[in-house]
Structure formats: structure tokens, C-alpha cells
Amino acid sequence: xxxxxxxxxxxxxxxxxxxxxxxxxxxxxxxxxxxxxxxxxxxxxxxxxxxxxxxxxxxxxxxxxxxxxxxxxxxxxxxxxxxxxxxxxxxxxxxxxxxxxxxxxxxxxxxxxxxxxxxxxxxx
Numbered sequence: 001x002x003x004x005x006x007x008x009x010x011x012x013x014x015x016x017x018x019x020x021x022x023x024x025x026x027x028x029x030x031x032x033x034x035x036x037x038x039x040x041x042x043x044x045x046x047x048x049x050x051x052x053x054x055x056x057x058x059x060x061x062x063x064x065x066x067x068x069x070x071x072x073x074x075x076x077x078x079x080x081x082x083x084x085x086x087x088x089x090x091x092x093x094x095x096x097x098x099x100x101x102x103x104x105x106x107x108x109x110x111x112x113x114x115x116x117x118x119x120x121x122x123x124x
Contacts (some may be wrong), residue, residue: 004075006059007050013066014048021048027065034090035097037061060093 004012013019021044032039037057046052047062054062063070063082072080099107 003077005050006047006053006074009068009073009075010048010062013068021045024062024065028061031061031064035061035093057097060096064090064093 010024014021014024021041025039025041025044028039028044031037035057039058039061043052043054043058047054059070059073063073066073067082068080069078069082071078099110102110
């Protein structure tokens with residue numbers, strides 16, 4: 001169940017860690033560079049004010065930069081800490097990024113392969 005929003009979560013972290021918006025941006029920049037994503041002061045300002053919600057990619061970057069789970073950052077009533085360390089989160093993000101580069105036909109194939117691997121029909 002969702003209890004808060006991203007704006008409230010960012011305000012909470014900023015207060016607890018004595019961070020300014022520029023600090024969040026600076027923490028995010030290495031991940032932005034790694035995943036070829038642009039983020040600027042205006043983006044952070046809009047997220048903090050609640051005028052705009054971050055895209056899925058930017059939400060992942062903010063989560064990695066702040067060391068919190070994306071679900072928590074979105075306002076859901078879940079544990080704040082990332083389940084896996086930052087390295088594990090980056091591996092997941094790498095996979096999702098590569099998957100996003102596939103065309104729709106190939107995405108369906110990969111999805112079906114995953115479903116099959118997770119099913120009980122594998123005969124193992």
C-alpha cells in the first residue's frame with residue numbers, strides 16, 4: 001500500500017542526512033554517466049516539490065545514489081534499504097537497461113524464456 005510519495009521521501013532523506021538538492025544531484029551524476037541519462041538541478045527540484053515524478057530510469061538512479069529501494073522512494077510501505085547492495089542493484093539495472101534496448105519481438109522471446117525457466121514444466 002502506498003502511504004507517501006517521492007517528494008515526501010526525498011524530503012525525509014534530505015532532512016535526515018542534511019542533504020541539499022545539489023547533493024542529491026551530485027550523488028546521482030556517476031550513475032547518470034554510467035547509464036547515459038541526463039539529470040539536472042531542475043529535475044531534482046521538480047521531484048522534491050512534487051511537480052513531477054521521476055521516470056523509472058531516474059528513480060533507479062536516485063535509489064542507487066541514495067542507497068534506498070525504489071519502491072520505498074516511490075512511497076510504498078516497504079523497507080527503505082536496498083535488498084541487495086548497490087552492486088546487485090546495478091546488475092539488475094544493467095539487465096533492465098539491456099532489455100529496454102531490445103525490439104518488441106525480442107522482448108517477447110526473452111520474457112517467454114524467463115517464464116519457462118521459472119515454471120515447473122522444465123522437467124527438472
